[in-house]
Amino acid sequence: MKRLATLLLSCAALATASSCAKDDAMPTGPKEYQVEYRISSTTAPQSDYISYDNESGGTTTVNNVPLPATYRFKRTLKQGDHVGLLASLDGGTAASEITAAILLDGKEVKKETGRGANAQAVPVYVIGQ
Template identity: 35%
Template sequence: MLMMFITSCSKSNYQPGNSNSYPKDVNVEYRITAISGVNSGDVLYANASGGNTSVDNVSLPYSVKFKRTVKQLDNLVLGYSKIGSGEVKVEILVNDQVVETKSFSSTSYVTGTIVYLFQ
């Protein structure tokens, strides 16, 4: 079972696209990169329809891209977990710009979640 804890929530001033009006279409990319010790893991992310997608035991690096129509206060969520020691970097990109990034490490269970909120 993929266990995720929200460990980061940002209220960035960056607004993807040329307009602050909603709804709007954006290009989303999620990236997970191994920094050390891990070469796979479980991934959970908010998908193109706003639902959740869970992918087990993916090889790293991992990336997924899609288009999504968002409204103000919609969010993007990306989580990673793996039993074992190591470090990973997780990133959320909107319209080819990094809007949220964080590294997670552990000696027994590498896990973490990042969130981007459209304002």
């Protein structure tokens, strides 16, 4: 009987701890995030085109951007919302590459590297993914 009680208490404690961790990791309502995009290349001095989801949920597009480049802003997001960007190189070689990363609150959540003459990196992150 004592073993059964100990087992049940252990299971209850584990279930409570698991549900608390899940609640902390997945906010149910809107949350303000520090969004950061990082774009870099080891083979090119600039990106010919960068387009990203901005602080208002719209799109910002810039051309001929010196690399590395970083964009930071705060944005309120809820589960199912997304942040993303597209960064490209034009007229490179087969060895050309560009890398784009998305960070939320300082933590990298998505990173992609595109390679080739017309390399593109297109990371997209969905909140709750």
